[in-house]
Amino acid sequence: MTNKLYRFTHALQRTCRILIPNIHPRIFLPTNVKRNYSSALYISGNKAYKSFAFLSPYLDYDERFANMDKLHKELALRRMNVDIVQLKSAWNFYRKMIADRCALEDNNSKLTGHKRSLLERTDRTAEQEQELKKLRIQLDIVRQDLKTIKEAIWDLDEDVMERILKLPNELDPKTPANESIVLKSIGSAPESFKKNRRSHIDIGTSLDLLDYKNPMCYYLCNNAALFELAVLTHVSRVFDESNMIKMAGTDFSRSFVVEASGLNHEDPMATFIIENHNEVERGSPNRMHLVGSASLVSFLILHTRQLINPNHFPLKYFATGRQYMPLPRDTHACGLFTVCQASVAHAFVVVKDAKSEEYETQFNKLLESVCRLYDDLCDHYRVVMRSASELQPCESLRVSFEMWSPFANQYIEIGHVSAYDNYLSKRLLIAYQTPYGRDFPAIISGTVLSVPRLLACLLEQNPDKFVVPPKIAELMLSGDYITT
Amino acid sequence: MKFRFERYLKQFCRLRSSWLQTLPAETSEKNVTSQKLCLPQPDYDTEFLCNPKNRDAIFNNIKRRKNIGDIDKILELSDKPEKQKLFLEELSKLPNFTHPAVIDYGNVPKLLKQCGEKVKFDFEPKEFAELVTDLKAMRIQNLGPIAGQRSYIFLGDLAELEEALIQYTIRELMKHGFKLISVPDIIQTEVIERCGLITDDRTLVYNLDPCCGDDYSLSGTAEMSLARKLINTTFPYDKLPLKLAAVSRCYRAEASSALDERGIYRVHQFTKVEMFVCSEPCQSEKVFQDLQNIQGELFSSLGLHFQVMDMPPSDLGSSAYRKYDIEGWMPGRKQYGELSSCSNCTDYQSRRLNIKYKTKEGNTVYMHTLNGTACAIPRMLIALCETYQTKHHRITVPEKLVPLMKGKTLIKKQPIADMRIYKYKQKLNLSKT
Known part of the structure; x- marks a missing residue:
């Protein structure tokens, strides 16, 4: 017995020894990953050889840090845990280093100039020779200092800029602090929704409308496929009436735009990253992503680093097409509600000044257009203004359009409209000329409608047959659909 | 003795639990593709392809096409069951036949x-x-x-x-x-x-x-x-x-x-x-x-x-x-x-x-x-x-x-806003510190 226990103890001891090195590196891995993170929006000096910086964002953090109370409060409302006191002092230190570098550079050019003028003289006195010697020593020291400070700034770049660029947008005064507010509710959920509750995957499959394999792969068949096209055509019709211009953009984007739009560009669960794009330099943090042509990023691409003629505001665009988004980590797959590819409609409005009345007017106008769209699509939906904690970091205000999913027994966001103030335009140098210089316009944008989500709710609300809203049925090319 | 055993057992349990903590990321990824695609085994027309009588026809076809595939290698591998994997790989490279016209x-x-x-x-x-x-x-x-x-x-x-x-x-x-x-x-x-x-x-x-x-x-x-x-x-x-x-x-x-x-x-x-x-x-x-x-x-x-x-x-x-x-x-x-x-x-x-x-x-x-x-x-x-x-x-x-x-x-000309490239670099040192 003792012998067996002894042998078992030894075996355990060996197992532990084998396990330790296996586990410890894995436990510490997350911090390692963090250290490897590098911004693509702000290319630090020591990455510049790997990656070409197309722009460097406009940094307004002096203003942001001027009101620490407000910043602190807003971060708390967003439930983000950032040590802003430390960040502020890091920022100030960084600023000081930059100022020091500039002073050194000035000094360097002054001394160099002096030295050159002395060298040009052919008849130097002994005194001047002495001065030249002194200058050489001074220049050596200044250049050494410059080199040191440049390297220090590169290190700081990585640390400070990456953290500072992750600071969220300011909150709009209208954003509710704690609880989301239902702005309006059209119609009501019929009692019949409570009976006969089936998932849209079941219903879709049995009606031969849907072939769902996993979040990465699903097919819409028969009238569902025609419905998808027709809904997007209807969106074009509604937005055309609101004098919005249709755009068909690009599906790919470099990392810096993805990062500027508030997504983690290094996380393969935040956007799809292309592994073998031949234009991406080896080791560059500025990679290529697949986002889809009907997305915020695609509209930002059109305007990145552009100076807009101020007479043309407001700019009003929309797009219908694809949006690609991986299923976020730890999210439970839920049929068409969480698919990675969706046909959507996306709106994008640029207004001159976030402080003007126009900003609010245009926001409300867009909400009205989207409401008109939903009036044609369903009998019951509600419009909800999201609370601070539910916002994306880049949003200052978000209004969702929700429909009822009888199976999930909850409202599901089908689309949204968000206000971004000038957060995105500062990061991507989207500007316009003013009489006194340049300023950054405000952006209002949102995926106003996701077809797979709409389809899922419509299916669940009528499990026995596919009821196509009449306005859409008009546009469906043919088929034996049933209209309400 | 018993004490040592307990110590190692405790250590083992601790390590095991920390090992488990490193797992969830992987399991959630598995959930994502719970229905992994099961591709069928390709069913090549081996009766025709591995018949030495057809070797020349296949060889000429490969040459006329993009010259990908090696029929001689296939014939060589066809009677070596231990090299099945290599055999299938070679077969997969073969082009389709070509219309006589x-x-x-x-x-x-x-x-x-x-x-x-x-x-x-x-x-x-x-x-x-x-x-x-x-x-x-x-x-x-x-x-x-x-x-x-x-x-x-x-x-x-x-x-x-x-x-x-x-x-x-x-x-x-x-x-x-x-x-x-x-x-x-x-x-x-x-x-x-x-x-x-x-x-x-x-x-x-x-x-x-x-x-x-x-x-x-x-x-x-x-x-x-x-x-x-x-x-x-x-x-x-x-x-x-x-x-x-x-x-x-x-x-x-x-x-x-x-x-x-x-x-x-x-x-x-x-x-x-x-x-x-x-x-x-x-x-x-x-x-x-x-x-x-x-x-x-x-x-x-x-x-x-x-x-x-x-x-x-x-x-x-x-x-x-x-x-x-x-x-x-x-x-x-x-x-x-x-x-x-x-x-x-x-x-x-x-x-x-x-x-x-x-x-x-x-x-x-x-x-x-x-x-x-x-x-x-x-x-x-x-x-x-x-x-x-x-x-x-x-x-x-x-x-x-x-x-x-x-x-x-x-x-006609579209009512798109005029834009031009914005050349600008912020000078941080000029603003107040």
Whole structure:
């Protein structure tokens, strides 16, 4: 017995020894990953050889840090845990280093100039020779200092800029602090929704409308496929009436735009990253992503680093097409509600000044257009203004359009409209000329409608047959659909 | 002794629990692709391929095609069961057989017919890119560093023309009995390989960062996604031919700096309407002809001048048995450009993806698959806009598309805001500290 226990103890001891090195590196891995993170929006000096910086964002953090109370409060409302006191002092230190570098550079050019003028003289006195010697020593020291400070700034770049660029947008005064507010509710959920509750995957499959394999792969068949096209055509019709211009953009984007739009560009669960794009330099943090042509990023691409003629505001665009988004980590797959590819409609409005009345007017106008769209699509939906904690970091205000999913027994966001103030335009140098210089316009944008989500709710609300809203049925090319 | 045992047991338990903590990330990824795709084992026609009598025929076929595959190696491996894996790998590289009619074409396509006539202008026609950029209907400048080279953005009426073309094409295809399917644009790399796109040194396909638990790539055509849907299915004979159509985004990594391919002639991403047909083997030649007729009708009805080319063996992809290309006249470029192609893949894809049908007699047999482009947007727009340009450098909307363009008959200068590149670098040192 003792012998067996002894042998078992030894075996355990060996197992532990084998396990330790296996586990410890894995436990510490997350911090390692963090250290490897590098911004693509702000290319630090020591990455510049790997990656070409197309722009460097406009940094307004002096203003942001001027009101620490407000910043602190807003971060708390967003439930983000950032040590802003430390960040502020890091920022100030960084600023000081930059100022020091500039002073050194000035000094360097002054001394160099002096030295050159002395060298040009052919008849130097002994005194001047002495001065030249002194200058050489001074220049050596200044250049050494410059080199040191440049390297220090590169290190700081990585640390400070990456953290500072992750600071969220300011909150709009209208954003509710704690609880989301239902702005309006059209119609009501019929009692019949409570009976006969089936998932849209079941219903879709049995009606031969849907072939769902996993979040990465699903097919819409028969009238569902025609419905998808027709809904997007209807969106074009509604937005055309609101004098919005249709755009068909690009599906790919470099990392810096993805990062500027508030997504983690290094996380393969935040956007799809292309592994073998031949234009991406080896080791560059500025990679290529697949986002889809009907997305915020695609509209930002059109305007990145552009100076807009101020007479043309407001700019009003929309797009219908694809949006690609991986299923976020730890999210439970839920049929068409969480698919990675969706046909959507996306709106994008640029207004001159976030402080003007126009900003609010245009926001409300867009909400009205989207409401008109939903009036044609369903009998019951509600419009909800999201609370601070539910916002994306880049949003200052978000209004969702929700429909009822009888199976999930909850409202599901089908689309949204968000206000971004000038957060995105500062990061991507989207500007316009003013009489006194340049300023950054405000952006209002949102995926106003996701077809797979709409389809899922419509299916669940009528499990026995596919009821196509009449306005859409008009546009469906043919088929034996049933209209309400 | 007992004390030591307890100590090690405790340590073991601690390590075990911390080991478990490192796991959740992996298990959640497994959840994502809980329904992993199970591809069937390809069923090559080994009876024919491994018969030494056929060696010369196969060898010559390989030589005429793109010279990929090694029949001697296959014959050598065929009786070595221990090298089964290598054997199957070699078999997968073999191209399809070639239609006897095209074998002697060498490297030159054969012109089958021409339709319509070259449009005549009493002015110098502009090229597409210049024409539509001047109308502010497209932007291609300065997009490279932001979205990749050869990126383009359609604005206003040109974006609407794209939508109208898709609607028109689908409407016409439905008249011919096609069923529309909405397909995924991201599919498993293996499906792409099974469809006959051999990924050799040249990278043709964009791969995604391998995070999704499976190896995914961007589909170059809806044909692959449609074939993916039919994996491991058997259809009754009276359901054939199965005619499917899909609108999808297509992604192609192939790069080219040829002057011929300037503007948006060869791009990395575009929208395309694709036709995909499964038929009984005895019907596939007829269906192949039908597909070509449908394409011809589509282009004729939009008033385009084009020619149909029968492609030589050296131009066939490994899955194709025969391929027709339709080349449309692009008056601004003053040359013909490929608008669409149509391939008969016989049982090449169905053997690799297990797509069968039940004959009248009750046997299960591999189907023939065929595919053809109904409308590839960028080139279609080039041909249309260049053909329909007016003296004042505007674009007339083709008659058939007017109702789908909300009655618009002429594309004029678009009300797009003026923009120019913003050269600016913030000087942090100048502001107050």
